[in-house]
Amino acid sequence: MVSSLQAAGRRVLVSSLAAVASLVPLTAVPAAAAGAMPPPVRPEDQAPRSGPAAAAPSGDHLTVVVRNAGARRDGTYQVSCHPDAGRHPDVAGACRTLDEHTRWGRDPFAPVPAGSDCTMLYGGAATAHVTGTWAGRPVDATYDRRDGCEIGRWDRMVPVLPKVG
Known part of the structure; x- marks a missing residue:
């Protein structure tokens, strides 16, 4: 009886840790990226690569x-x-x-x-x-x-x- 309770407890613990570990990438990336990068350059703000407008x-x-x-x-x-x-x-x-x-x-x-x-x-x-x-x-x-x-x-x-x- 004790061993079946321990096995059930281990399964709950392992599944809980797996759930928490799967959330870390979802929360860490936006927090790290927030405010760390300048605003994106819009296509119309990029310099043309060729032609008269390139100068x-x-x-x-x-x-x-x-x-x-x-x-x-x-x-x-x-x-x-x-x-x-x-x-x-x-x-x-x-x-x-x-x-x-x-x-x-x-x-x-x-x-x-x-x-x-x-x-x-x-x-x-x-x-x-x-x-x-x-x-x-x-x-x-x-x-x-x-x-x-x-x-x-x-x-x-x-x-x-x-x-x-």
């Missing part, structure tokens, strides 16, 4: 104009991502940073919210203007280093923007 930038393409950051940092830079290309000191790093800051429902180029408490720390006269298209949306963002909030906003975009200070 024109499309998809994730930004123009970055930097002023007053220093002789080796000032200039106009072109960054295209997905695939990575452009005239920029660190195209791959810039695309990686942009992808890391891209989340559904959030603008990675958003200005500091009005009414934010910011330290009165001056980070220099450097300015940047970023225009183009990112994640299918138009971009027209300005950056400076006039206080702690703006310095933090700038630093989050390094290496898209040059490291200053």
